[in-house]
Amino acid sequence: MIDDRVMARIEQLAGLELSPEEREALKADLTRILDYFQKLSELDTQGVPPFEPLPGQVNAWREDEPAESLAQGESLANAPEQEAGYFKVPRVFGEP
Amino acid sequence: MDVIIGLEIHVQLATRTKLFCRCRADYFAAEPNTLTCPVCLGMPGALPVPNRKAVEYALRVAFALGSEVQPRSQFDRKNYFYPDLPKGYQITQRAVPLAVGGELVYLLDGEERRVRIRELHIEEDAGKLIHTPDGALVDMNRCGVPLVEIVTEPDLRAPREAREFLRALRTLLRHLGVSNADMEKGELRCDANLSLSQDGELGTKVEIKNLNSFRGVERALAKAAQAQAEPLSRGERVMQATYGWDETRGELLLQRQKEEAHDYRYFPEPDLVPLELSPEFLAQVKEGMPELPWARRDRFVSQYGLSARDAEVLLAEPTLADYFEQVAAGVGDGREAANWVLSEVLRYWREGPPVPAGELAELIRRVRAGRVSRTNAKQVLEEAAEGGRSLLELLESRALEQVSDEEELRRLAREAIAAHPQAAADFRAGKAQALGFLVGQVMRATRGRADAKKLSQILRELLTE
Numbered sequence: 001m002i003d004d005r006v007m008a009r010i011e012q013l014a015g016l017e018l019s020p021e022e023r024e025a026l027k028a029d030l031t032r033i034l035d036y037f038q039k040l041s042e043l044d045t046q047g048v049p050p051f052e053p054l055p056g057q058v059n060a061w062r063e064d065e066p067a068e069s070l071a072q073g074e075s076l077a078n079a080p081e082q083e084a085g086y087f088k089v090p091r092v093f094g095e096p
Numbered sequence: 097m098d099v100i101i102g103l104e105i106h107v108q109l110a111t112r113t114k115l116f117c118r119c120r121a122d123y124f125a126a127e128p129n130t131l132t133c134p135v136c137l138g139m140p141g142a143l144p145v146p147n148r149k150a151v152e153y154a155l156r157v158a159f160a161l162g163s164e165v166q167p168r169s170q171f172d173r174k175n176y177f178y179p180d181l182p183k184g185y186q187i188t189q190r191a192v193p194l195a196v197g198g199e200l201v202y203l204l205d206g207e208e209r210r211v212r213i214r215e216l217h218i219e220e221d222a223g224k225l226i227h228t229p230d231g232a233l234v235d236m237n238r239c240g241v242p243l244v245e246i247v248t249e250p251d252l253r254a255p256r257e258a259r260e261f262l263r264a265l266r267t268l269l270r271h272l273g274v275s276n277a278d279m280e281k282g283e284l285r286c287d288a289n290l291s292l293s294q295d296g297e298l299g300t301k302v303e304i305k306n307l308n309s310f311r312g313v314e315r316a317l318a319k320a321a322q323a324q325a326e327p328l329s330r331g332e333r334v335m336q337a338t339y340g341w342d343e344t345r346g347e348l349l350l351q352r353q354k355e356e357a358h359d360y361r362y363f364p365e366p367d368l369v370p371l372e373l374s375p376e377f378l379a380q381v382k383e384g385m386p387e388l389p390w391a392r393r394d395r396f397v398s399q400y401g402l403s404a405r406d407a408e409v410l411l412a413e414p415t416l417a418d419y420f421e422q423v424a425a426g427v428g429d430g431r432e433a434a435n436w437v438l439s440e441v442l443r444y445w446r447e448g449p450p451v452p453a454g455e456l457a458e459l460i461r462r463v464r465a466g467r468v469s470r471t472n473a474k475q476v477l478e479e480a481a482e483g484g485r486s487l488l489e490l491l492e493s494r495a496l497e498q499v500s501d502e503e504e505l506r507r508l509a510r511e512a513i514a515a516h517p518q519a520a521a522d523f524r525a526g527k528a529q530a531l532g533f534l535v536g537q538v539m540r541a542t543r544g545r546a547d548a549k550k551l552s553q554i555l556r557e558l559l560t561e
Contacts, residue, residue: 059372062148065113089231
């Protein structure tokens with residue numbers, strides 16, 4: 001159930017501040033999406049593992065051999081702001 | 097009141113490349129954002145490919161701790177928003193970690209203590225932030241570097257125990273060759289949980305994050321214990337909270353109270369297939385394990401006849417232990433090698449040996465053969481260590497070769513007696529100290545190179561003829 005309490009929590013987690021109109025619109029959208037996925041619970045999933053990315057495949061690892069990295073300029077090419085080789089972001093509060 | 101401490105330790109694995117991409121992992125001295133690629137920058141569509149070496153290194157730790165390796169483990173996403181994590185999630189192992197259980201035995205005041213391990217898993221590191229007044233600067237070189245996280249059971253009972261446990265863990269990691277585990281460089285980081293129990297009832301837990309020195313671990317935990325004991329003794333409740341640690345001021349910094357706890361929305365990482373570790377693969381990793389420090393300690397005692405204490409000191413650093421073994425092999429006497437390494441070499445040890453093992457072994461051999469006096473040997477060692485010069489070249493250039501040739505000593509003794517007839521007469525009259533004086537005269541003439549033992553024998557002979 002998407003009520004105001006759940007909406008407030010999602011907003012906090014997503015770092016979003018919504019206007020009352022936006023909140024109501026998203027609440028309706030999210031409720032519809034959840035209802036749609038409810039259909040899945042009609043399936044009998046007894047004995048089915050919860051998740052498997054590619055059934056039967058495992059490991060798919062690589063050797064520890066370095067390759068070229070991007071040049072600094074390439075790394076930063078899409079950054080809205082940069083300074084002295086760093087990405088620059090607005091001030092950060094708190095810890096993750 | 098009992099102090100109850102559990103630790104979560106992050107260890108940076110010394111692989112050449114990152115955990116999920118082929119960017120180099122040795123970011124320490126690199127220019128910012130020069131070790132990145134679409135995978136570790138979280139570009140849309142980029143796919144992670146696990147580094148097999150990282151899995152092997154994590155398994156070495158698991159085997160050394162006696163943990164039970166899960167034959168099939170998986171990666172999960174831990175979601176959170178912070179600028180050090182461009183993907184918006186960290187790839188870690190949550191539902192099925194790499195290994196569970198195990199223990200580490202460490203020494204506290206010479207007594208064995210054990211700490212049980214809850215679990216051990218692989219995850220990727222985040223980038224680095226530099227906070228400035230008008231924003232934050234982000235360096236993604238560290239983002240994606242492999243970590244192994246080790247979670248202990250709450251078995252530690254004092255801040256000092258936590259410190260010693262961490263020291264032992266660092267030693268183990270270095271011996272395993274999986275990490276340099278330097279806390280100052282952030283290669284070993286520690287979060288600590290602490291609670292005070294009263295009458296067997298567990299108290300509220302507080303968490304201290306990102307402790308990055310042994311001293312800091314001990315001090316921060318002591319502060320946290322003290323901060324809890326005060327309200328408890330007044331019968332008040334302790335707030336559940338997370339703290340940071342200000343090392344310079346020696347203060348805990350409140351980061352958040354549990355009410356605003358994060359929801360990391362863990363779910364299986366759809367971009368990665370599970371890790372399935374075959375018995376053959378596990379056997380191969382076990383095969384490649386270096387000798388464990390406690391096994392090596394026992395061997396040092398039995399093979400070289402060292403005391404357990406000396407063995408312990410030598411094993412604090414694997415490079416020191418290796419050095420000792422090279423010197424021991426060169427000298428052919430483990431005890432003698434240990435004496436020299438512990439009493440003479442260790443004081444000049446700076447991240448590495450002051451003189452090559454082969455040169456030290458040669459010096460010790462010459463001392464044992466009576467070709468160089470012990471005093472001169474120590475002096476040359478000091479000069480070589482502090483001046484960064486070759487020990488053997490110094491030996492040659494100083495003509496420090498000990499004079500132990502019978503004829504030469506006899507000649508020198510005769511000279512001394514002739515030059516100091518009074519001393520000779522005194523000795524003959526029964527004054528034993530006079531012999532010491534004559535030995536001193538020869539020593540001065542040879543700048544300490546005469547073999548003192550042989551010399552006094554010869555002097556005695558000549559004077560009693």
